[in-house]
Amino acid sequence: MGFPPDPQCLVSPIVRRVYNWFGEVLERFMFPKIAGTLVSGIDHPDRVALVVYLPYCNYRCLWCHNYELVLGKFREVPLEDLRWELENNMFVDMIVITGGEPTVYGDGLIRLIEFVKEVRPDLPVRVDTNGSRPDVMEKTVDLVDGFAVDVKAPPQKKRLYSRIIGREFDEEALVKSIKIACDLPLTLFRTVRYPILTDEDFSLIKKFLNDICPSKPYYVNEFVFVNSPADWRGGTSTYLPKNLQDHTFYPEGFEKG
Ligand code: SF4
Numbered sequence: 001m002g003f004p005p006d007p008q009c010l011v012s013p014i015v016r017r018v019y020n021w022f023g024e025v026l027e028r029f030m031f032p033k034i035a036g037t038l039v040s041g042i043d044h045p046d047r048v049a050l051v052v053y054l055p056y057c058n059y060r061c062l063w064c065h066n067y068e069l070v071l072g073k074f075r076e077v078p079l080e081d082l083r084w085e086l087e088n089n090m091f092v093d094m095i096v097i098t099g100g101e102p103t104v105y106g107d108g109l110i111r112l113i114e115f116v117k118e119v120r121p122d123l124p125v126r127v128d129t130n131g132s133r134p135d136v137m138e139k140t141v142d143l144v145d146g147f148a149v150d151v152k153a154p155p156q157k158k159r160l161y162s163r164i165i166g167r168e169f170d171e172e173a174l175v176k177s178i179k180i181a182c183d184l185p186l187t188l189f190r191t192v193r194y195p196i197l198t199d200e201d202f203s204l205i206k207k208f209l210n211d212i213c214p215s216k217p218y219y220v221n222e223f224v225f226v227n228s229p230a231d232w233r234g235g236t237s238t239y240l241p242k243n244l245q246d247h248t249f250y251p252e253g254f255e256k257g
Contacts, residue, residue, distance in 0.1 A: 032105045032112050034082050035074035039089065043096050044126060044148075044186065045217070050085065050092040052116075057101040059130050060166030060233040061152065062194065067228045069100050079115070086119040094186070095125045096148075103133035113143045126186050131177035132170060138180055146186025149177055153197060154204035164194060166233045175212060182213035189216060193223045 036053040043049045057070040064070060086095075095116050102109050113125055124145035129137065131149045151174070153161040161169035181187040189209055191202070202220065209218055 030105065030108045031079075032102070032108050033074075034077040034079065035069050035100070036077060037082060037085055039092060040096070044094060044188075047094045048092050049094045049096040049126075050089060050123075051096045051098055052082065052112075054097065054099045054102050054105065054112075056104050057099055057130070058104050058132055058167070059101065062164055062166070062196075062228075063192075063223070063226045064228055064232075065224070065226050066100060067226070067232060071229075071232075083115075083119055086116065093123065094145075095120065095123050096128065097125065098128040098148075101130055101132070102127050103129050103136040106133075106136055107139070109136060110140055110143065113140060117143065124186055129177065130165070131174040134173055134176035134180055137177055141180055141184070144184065146184045146188070147177075147181035149174075149181050149187070149189050151178075151189055151191050151205050151209065153191075153194070154201045155208050156204050157201070160196070160201070164196070178209070178212050182216060187213075187216045189213075189218045190221055191218075192221050195223060 032054045034052060035055045038051045038053070039048065040051050041048050043051055053066075053069060053074075055069045055072055055074050057064075057066075060070070068074065097109070097112065097116075102112075105112070109127070113127070116123075116125060125143070126146040126148060127137075127140060127144050128148040129150070130152070137147065152164045155161060155169070155171050155174055158169050158171065161171075178189070181189075191197075191205055206218065209216075
């Protein structure tokens, strides 16, 4: 058995409970790793954003553009470098925290936002998310000015949604996430024009968003093909740190949903 051991291999339920508790404590105190920063004039309408990239994600989307980041292949940016960038970059007028999936860090994401706000209290903060962790969004809602929530497919088509994200789609979590995001001024919703989505699918997505949060902008981003690695979606995650795992990924071509 390797270390840390797989909890499924632990015989005693007590040992397993202690192991899971230890994972939750780690999530609570772990500060996100910074995988990069970028100044962008196209990330948010009419704003120049300092985009902060965090590694790891709990989805394995088809054609993911950031698969290297998701797989943990990145050179870590020291926190002091981020502080320097924040203190000295006077051209940006917002901060975007993106990934990967920032919410996988749980309370660690809150500490990162607090750090950013402490250094640049003048700048609004937006967090990008796939909408799978409304519990984390709920905790950050008083600190941020908006979320960019990705709606990957029509939620009415659960099987199609699951096929795109590589795991079981949780519609309830997405609905909760959209409702939380809806109250904030800089929130927007996005979908990539995946080649497997039809015009009817986009109509369904718009109807879904209109029913829950009609007041926020919705953008369709153009699709660009990415050849992600062959083992990108195979079995359980071997990439997320153990304490951030909560799922099993579907292999390519699965028929679940
Ligand atoms: S949500 Fe999907 S597209 Fe976004 S980083 Fe995760 S795997 Fe990639």
